[in-house]
Amino acid sequence: MLILLIGALIIILVSWKFFDIRYKGSKEKAPFGFYATDEVSIDPITNVTTRVYYNPETGERLYIEE
Template structure:
């Protein structure tokens, strides 16, 4: 009887951990796809618009003249 209770507890804890990992990875994926919303300091707005072919998302391109780095900010239509 005691072994069955331990086995049930083990299964419940394992399921809770798996569910927690699933929620965490889904949250991280969503966060990564959205990207940062604030433009970093030193970037200037360009007139360039980028359409991501895989997601169809429209993004404004910002450019840092000092580093040559580009920043893509999601734009609503």
């Protein structure tokens, strides 16, 4: 029974860490071909800065937290 409880706690802690990293806004980089623009927005509630990246070949835009 103790081993089952310890196993469950380990699974919960690992899951929590994964969830925390995944949804905290990882410091991802823009893919190849995307260039940073001067467009930056700051969320007034969370104080998170987001920059727009642009791919001139496809016209696609990405919004990445900084």
